Amino acid sequence: MKKWIIKISFVAVIVVLGVLLFFFGRQHEIIIEYGDIKINETEYSIGEELYIVKIDSEKIEIQNKTSKFSRSTSTLKTSKIVGPNHSIEVYKNDSPGETIRKDNFSVEINNNAKINLVSFINGFDDWYSQKKIVYDE
Secondary structure (H helix, E strand, O other): OOHHHHHHHHHHHHHHHHHHHHHHOEEEEEEEEEEOOOEEEEOOOOOOOOOEEEEEEEEEEEEEOOOOOOOOOOEEEEEEEEEEEEEEEEEEEOOOOOEEEEEEEEOOOOOOOOOOOOHHOOOOOEEEEEEOOOOOO
């Protein structure tokens, strides 16, 4: 009887460990949208300055203009993050001492996240949303 209790306990510990590793090791895609937005007839933009978005420890450079060497007019950037809880910090021109805004967010297991940078910088509440991943079958 004692051997069965030890075996069942061992299997339970392995199952719990597997669930925890899945939850905290799950990779999510973050989409950062930085195009102009219009709210109540007022248009908001990040302008042409260089912004540094720091999600956890990864730095993402965002600038809302096309250079003469690039033809890209995209207003989206993507990044991969791991785990459920994250922090976001935004500052200008690579000056981490002059933080514009800092906040925390979490991502559910099967979701990706979308961050609207213009809303985040201007202090709006709807800067963050999640979308469920749909797998093609």
